[in-house]
Amino acid sequence: MPVESVGEFEFASGESVPDLTLAYETYGEFDGSNAVLLCHALTGSHHVTDAGGRRTGDEAGTAGQARAWWGDVVGPGKAVDTREYYAVCVNVPGSCYGSSGPASEAPDGEPWGTRFPAVTVGDWTRAQRRLLDELGVGRLHAVVGGSVGGMNALDWAARYPDDVRRVAAIAAAARLDPQCLALDAIARRAIATDPNWDGGDYYGDDHPDPDDGLATARQLGHVMYLSKASMERKFGRRAAGRDARGGRRGDDPAGSFFPYREVESYLDYNAERFVERFDANSYRYLTRAMDDYDLSAEYGSDAAALAAFEGEALLVSFTGDWHFTVEDSRTLREAFAEADAPAAHHVVESDHGHDAFLVEPESVGPPLRGFLAEGVDARTVRDEPEDDDGTGDHPERAPVHASLFPG
Template identity: 70%
Template sequence: MTTRDSADLGAFTFECGQAIDDLRVAYETYGEFDGDNAVLVCHALTGSQHVAGFAGGGSETSGQARAWWNDIVGPGKAIDTNDYYVVCANVPGSCYGTSGPASEGPDGDPYGTDFPPVTVGDWSRAQRRLLDHLGVGRLRAVVGGSVGGMNVLDWAARYPDDADLIVPVATAARLDPQCLAIDAIARRAITTDPNWQGGAYYGTGETPDDGLALARQLGHVMYLSKASMADKFGRRSAGRDAIRDTFPSDPAAGFFPYRDVESYLDYNAERFVERFDANSYLYLTRAMDDFDLSEGYESDADALAAFEGEALVMSFTGDWHFTTDQAEELAEAFRTSDVGVAHHVIDSDHGHDAFLVEPEKVGPPLRDFLDSGLAGRSVTDTVESDEDDESDFAPVHNSLFSG
């Protein structure tokens, strides 16, 4: 059984201290709740509650982002909706039905940039409120990738008793300064677009599409890797029939090829601006940039110390948005705080996107971890267990920690 709905959760005070009178949260659920089988899935920056296809409905977009983890979530899949009750909620500040800058404010107009600043902590708090509304107390697991993985980490710190298992995927305890810089540039691309109009573009007939397109293109560069871009596009021309019309250009540009990589970026940016709100992009990237697991604690380990469940940290060798080194630091924080953890490193050229596009590598350890915790057969760790003498030469080893 699947549901697509939204809940009016009443007044909500954000971490910044500002409040709104009625927080609406749009969500989807898959499977049947049996009291202890709930899995909260946290979406990435521009994702939505539409994590999987509906029965008979494939991965249709339904006016939202496409079902972004349809290869992982569903009947018989790694997060098996025959076994688990999956909940995914659109985060506050986004634009897929949950309250955000584009939502109607108290005066009947969109909030615009009067919407309170949001944090990853606000996302967790809204999700907790939604789960209470749905009658879900303790969760079997909280799972999410990218900034959705930060959302997972925030859950472990904020609600340490509320989940048996957490799975932060392709994420880190905080963004590194290189990614902070790129996010800042992306926001500047939006705010310098004259159509942004200080954020008050709703109803004017002009939206900051150029700026949002540039921001999205920067995102794509972060989500891919050198290797995947070389493999996908090389330096090839997009061909004589390809039309450059997304952005203005000048006659001199015509002497040079319009390359595959440009065509890809332009095409995807055009699609993106049709589905995403520019102010939400500002709000959500700021939440990501601001997240720091250790904030309010002595350290990352201190933030995680109260968590009593087990953690599966997953990372990807080709990911430069969130690196395997950052994931290892995170795993080390879990180890320091005596939380059972495995750091499962996946060898992939697909960059950050790997967590979305390599379900055959992500699925097995995720499935086995949900079933059996750290004892799961496909779960590997970067640290050798003492008993595991035979695997001395493998770079990544099966963990023998049991759940």
């Protein structure tokens, strides 16, 4: 059962739940000024590392995760050194790992389903603030997040500018572009058109889950997270062979004439694993929260949103990432500069795509460690250089046509 209640909570939609519960983990000891809030990515949880965190909430809810989501960056002696910092990670409202969401129990004893209020990234931030208050944590040393967790971190700088000294947004952006919005919309429609979705009321032992729709949605996600170069390296056009895992080929007899390729096997295998651990309604809720987020929405511009923030910011981007691009982080750096907040943009050469922030911890750890300790002037923070005309002689962003889809 979720361990911490923050009481009645009103969401940005105006709807409320009478008792919002949040699952979380903490690592290290709190000394009054060393708290680092970690914001997980879209389908992650409060379980960050296997390095001895104090786990709370529904432990069974995270059992399906193969491993902690950032275990090479958080822990003793690592970038977020839990011998020095008090690290906290909260499972966001709307998820399915112990915090209140569509799959959790409503006051009438039945699962909320789609009766659960719409959730925004701002709701995540406000819920985190409420939990930190319960834990006795006031001002944060830092907020660190990757992907949509990076959006969550940016929202802290805008919403609670006096409550955080340093913000690190890794492989993130101020908003999604139309192509990503379109792919997320297709993913949600894949779930909603599964005959087992039943309007989101599929809970109960006697009702099958919309696994096919959720699997297709996740496959779209995996394609978004990879680059064209990484897919070529991993799979090429190779056939997977008779013993390949997966095989969601349907009932098409003609399909057996053609090879079942390694890229198909990868997508099928990972989709099958994903549906065992995640909830279809939560996937729809969380992708909508990500799609809705726009740093400038309530302020008029990104710089205006950050105007009250007097801390420092680190932006880390990856050249092969077409989901949250180098240009997205560059734009954020300019917004911080306009707001007179010191910011550094650390660009990592990588062809792993968006997944790079998870699969290349050796690229994230050093700049993050330096930033937490010394701010943007840390030796390990290699800020994006500028050329004489001030426009920046920078690595090019990964254009979509060169990263995934043929032009």
